[in-house]
Amino acid sequence: MKKIAIDAMGGDNAPKAIIEGVNQALDDFSDIEIQLYGDREKITPYLTHTKRVTISHTIEKIDSEDEPVKAIRKKKQASMVLATQAVKEGRADAVLSAGNTGALLASGLFVVGRIKNIDRPGLMSTIPTMDGKGFDMLDLGANAENTAKHLHQFAVLGSFYAKNVRGITSPRVGLLNNGTEDTKGDTLRKETFERLSNDASLNFIGNVEARDLLAGVCDVVVADGFTGNAVLKSIEGTAISIMGQLKKTIQDGGFSTKLGALLLKGSLSQLKESLDYSSAGGAVLFGLKAPVIKCHGSSDAKAIYNAIKQVSLMLESGLMDQLTNEFSKESESND
Amino acid sequence: MKKIAIDAMGGDNAPKAIIEGVNQALDDFSDIEIQLYGDREKITPYLTHTKRVTISHTIEKIDSEDEPVKAIRKKKQASMVLATQAVKEGRADAVLSAGNTGALLASGLFVVGRIKNIDRPGLMSTIPTMDGKGFDMLDLGANAENTAKHLHQFAVLGSFYAKNVRGITSPRVGLLNNGTEDTKGDTLRKETFERLSNDASLNFIGNVEARDLLAGVCDVVVADGFTGNAVLKSIEGTAISIMGQLKKTIQDGGFSTKLGALLLKGSLSQLKESLDYSSAGGAVLFGLKAPVIKCHGSSDAKAIYNAIKQVSLMLESGLMDQLTNEFSKESESND
Numbered sequence: 001m002k003k004i005a006i007d008a009m010g011g012d013n014a015p016k017a018i019i020e021g022v023n024q025a026l027d028d029f030s031d032i033e034i035q036l037y038g039d040r041e042k043i044t045p046y047l048t049h050t051k052r053v054t055i056s057h058t059i060e061k062i063d064s065e066d067e068p069v070k071a072i073r074k075k076k077q078a079s080m081v082l083a084t085q086a087v088k089e090g091r092a093d094a095v096l097s098a099g100n101t102g103a104l105l106a107s108g109l110f111v112v113g114r115i116k117n118i119d120r121p122g123l124m125s126t127i128p129t130m131d132g133k134g135f136d137m138l139d140l141g142a143n144a145e146n147t148a149k150h151l152h153q154f155a156v157l158g159s160f161y162a163k164n165v166r167g168i169t170s171p172r173v174g175l176l177n178n179g180t181e182d183t184k185g186d187t188l189r190k191e192t193f194e195r196l197s198n199d200a201s202l203n204f205i206g207n208v209e210a211r212d213l214l215a216g217v218c219d220v221v222v223a224d225g226f227t228g229n230a231v232l233k234s235i236e237g238t239a240i241s242i243m244g245q246l247k248k249t250i251q252d253g254g255f256s257t258k259l260g261a262l263l264l265k266g267s268l269s270q271l272k273e274s275l276d277y278s279s280a281g282g283a284v285l286f287g288l289k290a291p292v293i294k295c296h297g298s299s300d301a302k303a304i305y306n307a308i309k310q311v312s313l314m315l316e317s318g319l320m321d322q323l324t325n326e327f328s329k330e331s332e333s334n335d
Numbered sequence: 336m337k338k339i340a341i342d343a344m345g346g347d348n349a350p351k352a353i354i355e356g357v358n359q360a361l362d363d364f365s366d367i368e369i370q371l372y373g374d375r376e377k378i379t380p381y382l383t384h385t386k387r388v389t390i391s392h393t394i395e396k397i398d399s400e401d402e403p404v405k406a407i408r409k410k411k412q413a414s415m416v417l418a419t420q421a422v423k424e425g426r427a428d429a430v431l432s433a434g435n436t437g438a439l440l441a442s443g444l445f446v447v448g449r450i451k452n453i454d455r456p457g458l459m460s461t462i463p464t465m466d467g468k469g470f471d472m473l474d475l476g477a478n479a480e481n482t483a484k485h486l487h488q489f490a491v492l493g494s495f496y497a498k499n500v501r502g503i504t505s506p507r508v509g510l511l512n513n514g515t516e517d518t519k520g521d522t523l524r525k526e527t528f529e530r531l532s533n534d535a536s537l538n539f540i541g542n543v544e545a546r547d548l549l550a551g552v553c554d555v556v557v558a559d560g561f562t563g564n565a566v567l568k569s570i571e572g573t574a575i576s577i578m579g580q581l582k583k584t585i586q587d588g589g590f591s592t593k594l595g596a597l598l599l600k601g602s603l604s605q606l607k608e609s610l611d612y613s614s615a616g617g618a619v620l621f622g623l624k625a626p627v628i629k630c631h632g633s634s635d636a637k638a639i640y641n642a643i644k645q646v647s648l649m650l651e652s653g654l655m656d657q658l659t660n661e662f663s664k665e666s667e668s669n670d
Contacts, residue, residue: 130580141513144521178476178564186479186561210565211572226521229513230545230562234569237546242577242606245465249602256598263595267584271577 001033002315004308005083005092008038009061010099011297018098019046021304026052029312035092037079058082064297068102072110080104084111087290094311096282098295105142108285108292117327120146121287122154124161126280129216134280136162137221141229142285148191151222155196156326157286158220164317174208174218176227182206188224243272281310290320336368337650339643340418340427343373344396345434346632353433354381356639361387364647370427372414393417399632403437407445415439419446422625429626429646431617433634440477443620443627452662455481456622457489459496461615464551469615471497472556476564477620483526486557490531491661492621493555499652509543509553511562517541523559578607616645625655
């Protein structure tokens with residue numbers, strides 16, 4: 001039985017969306033057990049299951065405006081903190097929250113803890129591509145500054161994930177850079193390029209440009225946290241702006257425009273679907289001793305369901321043990 | 336009379352698109368004189384004007400695969416090099432090319448030269464926003480690594496451009512960061528935030544996120560060259576992917592989908608228009624003694640026309656003199 005600890009109070013639509021996602025996951029996956037942390041009175045009205053689910057009652061919670069590190073230190077009874085504690089103490093195998101990102105990163109780092117020899121966990125998401133296959137990118141902003149060694153570890157982490165969870169035999173790893181030529185980039189990129197080229201365990205395909213990511217140029221994209229964050233937000237912002245503009249021109253248009261939009265409805269929702277991040281699950285704070293999953297603050301039941309499915313896959317694949325083994329091999333000479 | 340030197344041989348559609356853009360510009364602007372550098376035999380069939388235009392014949396040209404610095408050193412008779420030489424020697428006021436970006440950056444830096452006290456020129460473009468107003472972003476990749484002082488200078492350059500060329504009275508300057516809070520980012524961002532906050536001549540609105548750029552969150556976006564390049568390419572790549580996907584779903588759709596698309600044609604081309612980079616002119620290599628404009632390699636006649644219009648505005652506004660004055664004030668204490 002896979003035990004998943006869930007912060008029932010995190011996110012804009014909590015606890016309703018969280019619990020509805022949990023209900024659906026309990027329906028579909030018979031080998032999971034859910035531990036809910038949060039306000040029992042607010043949770044029970046939505047919960048349809050009684051088996052394989054427990055509620056650990058707490059009224060304290062971390063708000064989106066809370067200063068992350070301070071919050072996890074002061075709010076020791078917060079739903080998010082209790083959920084990560086359950087992982088630390090071995091009562092749960094993984095933790096999931098749609099709450100304050102910074103606080104979850106801090107809880108992951110300080111409460112769950114890093115895999116030995118991993119210097120910095122990276123935030124990783126599977127980002128949808130136009131061909132429906134998607135790519136994994138990390139770091140998406142867990143770190144403001146990174147070294148080449150961190151980026152090398154991100155490449156290894158991402159490869160393991162793509163292989164184990166997404167079933168890609170030999171994941172193509174690309175280094176996000178300002179050009180595709182081997183010699184491109186700043187000192188960090190040049191040093192990372194060298195490291196990735198020399199790691200025979202990786203299928204490193206070289207430098208990739210942000211322009212080609214959505215066309216599916218590779219399966220794993222390695223970036224420092226600052227750039228990865230900027231690229232992810234650029235993709236999101238552009239997609240939202242274009243879809244919004246399209247909606248607006250249709251609304252402002254006359255009868256024939258509206259009729260056209262009606263006839264195109266299927267195609268447009270298909271497009272919207274292919275841009276839908278929620279179907280790929282949540283972002284993984286990757287490099288910790290157990291899966292720590294951050295769902296988007298605006299997650300609906302479907303997004304929560306998919307994130308639980310993702311955690312379940314991660315636990316099933318033996319990924320965490322493999323990573324622990326892989327990094328335990330790391331000798332000091334690699335530093 | 337404003338004298339504009341143009342590399343007639345640079346870009347995918349040269350010299351045809353270049354000359355057609357020149358013809359149109361000569362039609363519309365009576366106060367410009369165009370100096371064309373390139374192969375006379377290939378230029379003349381397209382050129383409809385005889386007045387206010389000269390051809391300096393050369394058959395040498397820099398190719399897109401050429402290594403930039405080597406190319407400008409070895410190909411001394413290349414159309415791009417001769418065009419920048421004309422600026423250096425005072426025979427022209429500005430130079431424009433759709434050729435090899437790296438080579439144009441190198442020519443700008445080494446041949447035209449920097450404005451005194453500007454450490455690093457930045458590549459700047461006006462990027463269209465959904466409300467049609469656009470924003471200026473720099474650096475878009477002229478530099479692989481930047482210091483806070485460079486970023487501060489980019490803010491000043493961008494503000495002057497937005498004021499003089501785009502007519503914005505008090506341009507809102509934003510620092511591209513991984514969050515909007517004042518304390519966000521790496522050392523470079525924190526140091527830059529401090530500098531921009533202390534510069535009373537700027538209308539600094541604080542940190543901005545890549546997600547909000549297309550919504551028009553500010554008029555000037557300051558970024559290091561590596562991140563700016565990644566963000567620009569992410570925006571471009573996402574826009575291209577979405578429009579491509581939309582086209583594909585329509586093509587693959589049945590009769591009603593195609594009818595719908597036909598009825599929506601106006602709205603869709605309006606959307607495409609609002610994403611059209613070419614109407615905003617070229618990218619300015621900004622911080623040099625004269626305007627050096629890089630047009631996209633795939634520029635058509637319209638893009639070239641708009642870039643000439645942009646150069647003309649830059650020359651008319653007295654922007655270059657203002658910048659020279661502004662930076663000549665800079666004392667050593669500012670370092």
